[in-house]
Amino acid sequence: MTNSANRQTRASQKRQxxxxxxxxxxxxxxVERTTLADIAREADVPVGNVYYYFKTKDELVRAALTEHTAHLDELTGALDELPDPRDRLKGLIAAWVAGRETAARRGCPTGTLAVELGKRADGTLDAEAGAVIRRLLDWTAAQFRTLNLPAPDDLALTLVSAYQGMSLLANALRDPTVMTREGDRLLHWLDSL
Known part of the structure; x- marks a missing residue:
């Protein structure tokens, strides 16, 4: 590998x-409490280097939303390997429940970011956060559609709303068992459809 290729690889890794x-x-x-220095420290990158890759905090927020999208795509891609759409939906619920400790401490990563961005005066990034949630809704609706269930978009909205609600309550109550109990309820609901 040439020196130029090595530099490009290191730069790509640093950006990631x-x-x-x-x-x-x-x-x-x-968003409001986070500084670029906080992110640099977490990434183990000199703070001056952050500005080389991201000129503003909003650019970092946009990058974080890209990261949330990548995690969602990774999860749904793995679930798409399952042959049965009902099993895919159950796998989604299982993934949510597996994240119960994080949800109890901080809520849903994308949902909490969407709420915070929705309160900003400039309103430029809230639509991008909403697009990540829309992506989950669309994938979920596709599973219900494959099951030939009526109103697949409404069913997807019910399921994703339940997740957002259980994440919010687990966080507000600092109780990860909320995720477990509600996850079990959602699994029974899926079986009843």
Whole structure:
């Protein structure tokens, strides 16, 4: 590998570290409380380097949303390997329940970011956060559609709303068992359809 290729690889890795760190820190602290220095520290990158890759905090928020999309795509891609759409939906619920400790501490990563961004005066990034949630709704509706169930978009809205609600309550009550109990209820609901 040439020196130029090595530099490009290192730069790409550094940018990815910053993106992943932004997603984590923004989820932990929120947009307003997070500084570029916080993200640099989490990524183990000198703070001056952050400005080379991201000129503003909004660019880092956008990168964090890209990271959330990548995680969602990774999850749904793995679930798409399952032959039965009902099993895919159950796998989605299982993934949500598996994240119960994080949900109890901080809520849903994308949902909490969407709520916070929706309160900003400039309103430029809230639609991008909404697009990540829309992506989950569309994937979920496709599963219900494959099951030939009536009103698949409404069923998807019910399921994703339940997840957002149980994440919010687990966080507000600091009780991860909310996720477990509601996850079990959602599994029974799926079996009843």
């Amino acid at each position: 570290r910053l993106t992943a760190a932004a997603a984590r820190v923004l989820h932990e602290q929120g």
